[in-house]
Amino acid sequence: MKRWLLFAVGVAIVIAATAAAAVAVGEHLAQQRAQRVVKVAVRPVAYRSDAPALERGRYLYASRGCADCHGGDGSGRTLVDDGNGTRLAGPNITNGNPLVAAYVEVDWVRSIRHGVSPSGRPLRLMPSVDYNRLTDDDLAALVAYVRQLPPAQGKLRGVIELPLPARVLYGFGAIPDAFEIIDHGLPPAQPVPEGPTAAYGQYVAQMCLGCHGPNLDGGRIPGGPPDWPPAARLTPGADSALLRYADAAAFKRMLKTGQRPDGTPIAVMPFESLAQLSDTDATALFRYLKGLPGA
Numbered sequence: 001m002k003r004w005l006l007f008a009v010g011v012a013i014v015i016a017a018t019a020a021a022a023v024a025v026g027e028h029l030a031q032q033r034a035q036r037v038v039k040v041a042v043r044p045v046a047y048r049s050d051a052p053a054l055e056r057g058r059y060l061y062a063s064r065g066c067a068d069c070h071g072g073d074g075s076g077r078t079l080v081d082d083g084n085g086t087r088l089a090g091p092n093i094t095n096g097n098p099l100v101a102a103y104v105e106v107d108w109v110r111s112i113r114h115g116v117s118p119s120g121r122p123l124r125l126m127p128s129v130d131y132n133r134l135t136d137d138d139l140a141a142l143v144a145y146v147r148q149l150p151p152a153q154g155k156l157r158g159v160i161e162l163p164l165p166a167r168v169l170y171g172f173g174a175i176p177d178a179f180e181i182i183d184h185g186l187p188p189a190q191p192v193p194e195g196p197t198a199a200y201g202q203y204v205a206q207m208c209l210g211c212h213g214p215n216l217d218g219g220r221i222p223g224g225p226p227d228w229p230p231a232a233r234l235t236p237g238a239d240s241a242l243l244r245y246a247d248a249a250a251f252k253r254m255l256k257t258g259q260r261p262d263g264t265p266i267a268v269m270p271f272e273s274l275a276q277l278s279d280t281d282a283t284a285l286f287r288y289l290k291g292l293p294g295a
Helices: 003-037 049-062 066-070 107-112 136-147 163-169 198-212 248-257 280-291
Strands: 077-081 086-090 159-161
Touching: 003 163, 049 066, 066 077, 086 198, 107 136, 198 280, 248 280
Parallel strands: none
Antiparallel strands: 077 086, 086 159
8 A cells, every 4th residue: 555655656746847847848948939039021111101091090000909909099008917927018119119219111011010020029919910911001001100109108018927827838839929820921912992892801801810710710819818718700600600690780789889789798809999990891891701601
């Protein structure tokens, strides 16, 4: 009996030591991953400052999630602070941040489209998968609007504080950076005539890819805190979230209110931004999603 007890204790010690070693290795790898330098081929997009570009940029900033992470004034904003070790905040992206004030044309493209800082480090919070396929005109408009924001005081860098298990998972590559899930070889999207059409809705739907997946099938949100629910499936099927919305009007009410037709709230979705979608964009998005082929 004592022999078996000693054996069990020995096994437990070995398991504990192995786990501790794995945690230590994961922590070390996480620090290395966060500091690594990557290279992407970047084509600059010329600056614009004309009135139509500024107005289009204002709309994109408000409706495509930029304000959710960086605040309406661009000074930075806390996304998550759960009191359990997870704190995420977007940085100040106005010229009040000397790092941003030093940006040249190619730096904006590298950051927005590719999720990589001017120094070559992955921008871990930047959901560039949603912006990678912006047309050159839309990217130029967005940059034009951000560059004219009044210099603001705020945190210069983003805040990424994760609990130990998440840091270890990041270290071992289980939590990807946006940089890793982007096809950097894809050219920018070509302009699509703006209107309440499925073709234009496909362009609008680029903003959904980061959470709902490249095929919009839903599932775990890459890089999201562990307590976030999976993203809903948007493709046809018995479990598709689109089954709840009989028409574009019902879909647009959800975007405006953050509630399903039965009144239950939807978690995690960036409704502050989604509520700013124009009637044209929301209708086009609905028509595109409704026309998706089944998975």
